[in-house]
Amino acid sequence: MSSLVLREEVASAARRLAHEGLLVGTSGNVSCRSADVVAVTASGVTLAGCRPEDVTVVSLTGEVVEGELRPTSELSLHLGLYADTDTATAVVHTHAPWSTAIACVLEELPVLHYQQLLLGGTVRVAPYATFGTPELAILVREALTGRQAALMANHGSVSIGATLEAAVENALLLEWLAALHHRASALGTPRVLTAAEQEDVVLAALSRGYGTVHPHKETDE
Numbered sequence: 087m088s089s090l091v092l093r094e095e096v097a098s099a100a101r102r103l104a105h106e107g108l109l110v111g112t113s114g115n116v117s118c119r120s121a122d123v124v125a126v127t128a129s130g131v132t133l134a135g136c137r138p139e140d141v142t143v144v145s146l147t148g149e150v151v152e153g154e155l156r157p158t159s160e161l162s163l164h165l166g167l168y169a170d171t172d173t174a175t176a177v178v179h180t181h182a183p184w185s186t187a188i189a190c191v192l193e194e195l196p197v198l199h200y201q202q203l204l205l206g207g208t209v210r211v212a213p214y215a216t217f218g219t220p221e222l223a224i225l226v227r228e229a230l231t232g233r234q235a236a237l238m239a240n241h242g243s244v245s246i247g248a249t250l251e252a253a254v255e256n257a258l259l260l261e262w263l264a265a266l267h268h269r270a271s272a273l274g275t276p277r278v279l280t281a282a283e284q285e286d287v288v289l290a291a292l293s294r295g296y297g298t299v300h301p302h303k304e305t306d307e
């Protein structure tokens with residue numbers, strides 16, 4: 087993929103997440119890896135109006151390859167996640183309202199709804215550390231082990247995906263699940279799906295070939 091296309095795709099994803107209310111002002115960041123480079127939103131950019139020139143291309147070790155603007159202060163988090171896995175090609179970090187609220191209170195987001203299994207199960211909340219620090223990057227990488235998303239205590243959310251679209255969808259799904267938890271908790275004590283119930287969902291999804299289909303596109307439930 088040409089770096090110009092990559093920069094536009096990252097800019098487009100940032101605009102969409104801002105439109106959906108997950109990226110507010112200059113907070114949050116988006117990146118996508120292609121071969122040995124990463125296109126990442128620059129520091130201080132208003133993401134609702136993100137343009138290709140607001141996206142900087144860096145090497146896997148963080149040297150700027152293309153672009154005029156300084157990459158996001160969370161660059162080490164993005165690069166660390168790419169170093170951890172061969173399957174993640176995109177990373178989305180948000181200060182989304184419901185996700186951030188949950189991350190200010192809970193130690194983990196339990197599985198109330200089977201769609202959460204697309205994220206790998208219970209969503210862990212990484213302990214708090216100052217933004218942009220290597221400590222925070224390490225804590226988030228640990229929280230993401232075996233998961234497609236994690237929360238960051240008193241900070242926000244991180245999602246990854248095999249494609250940029252998948253990482254965006256995972257961020258949107260986590261925000262929906264965080265809002266669901268809040269609404270359910272306002273009504274009473276939410277029921278958490280048991281391990282056996284979760285296992286049955288995975289088996290049912292596999293037998294129906296849902297493994298790669300996003301649940302928002304399912305029509306028969």
Ligand SMILES: [Zn+2]
Nearest residue numbers: 114217241242
């Ligand atoms: Zn942040």
